[in-house]
Amino acid sequence: MRTYLVIIALAVIASCQIPELPMPMIERTSFGTLPDGEEVDRFQLRNTAGVEASIITYGATLTALTVPDRDGFMEDIVLGHDTLSGYLEANPYFGSIVGRYANRIAGGSFTLDGETHTLARNNGPNHLHGGVRGFDKVNWEVGEVIEDTNQVGLTLNYVSADGEEGYPGTLTVRVTYLLTEDNRLIVDYEAITDKATPVNLTQHAYFNLAGGGSIMGHHLTLAASHYTPVDSTLIPTGEILPVEGTVFDFLGGKRIGDQIDHDDPQLLYGGGYDHNFVLNRVSRDLMLAATVLEPESGRILEVHTTKPGIQFYTGNFLDGSITGKKEVRYGRRTGFCLETQYYPDSPNQTNFPSAILRPGKVYQTQTVFVFRTQE
Ligand code: BGC
Secondary structure, three states: OOHHHHHHHHHHHHHHHOOOOOOOOOEEEEEEEOOOEEEEEEEEEEEOOOOEEEEEEEEEEEEEEEOOOOOOOOOEEEEOOHHHHHHHHHOOOOOOOOOOOOOEEEHHHEEEEEEEEEOOEOOOOOOOOOOOHHHHHHHHHEEEEOOOOEEEEEEEEEEEEHHHHHHHOOEEEEEEEEEEEEEEEEEEEEEOOOEEEEEEEEOOEOOOOOOOOHHHHHEEEOOEEEEEOOOOOOOOOOEEEEEOOOOOOOOOOOOOOOOOOOOOOHHHHHHHOOOEEEEEOOOOOOOOEEEEEEEEOEEEEEEEEEOOOEEEEEOOOOOOOEEOOOHOOOOOOEEEEEEEEEOOHHHHOOOOOOOEOOOOOOOOEEEEEEEOOOO
């Protein structure tokens, strides 16, 4: 009996002495059911600083991202919906993973190794974001759930069949989301194929670092000395032009709203910025592509990537017709996207970096979103 008491006493003392270390955590809950009966799950990733990222299996979508301002007040900084039905009914790719080919392919067709492939024309005369049922509209399979002391996350898998949306080859895709203790959201993309195919995967989050309202006062810096101008249907003309002396010069940083309403014909086509910027690469390594500061809250977003380009889109097509989270109507230019990517229409543009993945090769790219505040 005495021995038992001693053991219990020692156990109590030991449990008091070992301080419980705070750990990042990940929680899985149901986010609803698709019309075909498939379950959609939500993973809430949370680090010990309180930063939270929610990801659902449908579209591998980032549905919420809560980060502190300079005084520690937390705000959700991405647009989206509270419910699955919101994503099914009205969703201009809020937070989705976009594929097989992000952005536009002219005329919905491209020729590869002598064979012409026909894709859906789901955006005027062009193909956009993978077609009618792109990767944003499929329910991804959960792979690994990652729970380390310094990061939490998950892998999501999708196998895109040969011929799906007109693309050649069975494409096996894996996307990994990781939320780290130092406030980074890492998105890793991997894919393999059994036939040559274009692949361009991106994260289509619409950010608003103030948590709502216009994005015009956000201050943007882009590491891009060149951009790819477009025609009236937003297809690149093939030129790679210097930004110097134009409204596209964000090298030194400026407010998004500073020149957005200038009468540059390039801005008139998409009703604001909707352009691919050519990143100033010196290697294939991860580089800082974009920095955005929201001066009121002091929130700063950095976008780092291994990809060659970044689409800067200012939510010009949001028109108040979509009601999103917390019953907020998303008006024009209330969210911006910084989509790391291969250049739009590269399958038809010989002078753009090639986005063709061939059998035996691995598509491997990474984008890292860093959150910090201005003091
Ligand atoms: C495109 C825009 C498009 C938006 C939503 C962006 O990636 O560049 O033109 O309207 O996605 O579909």
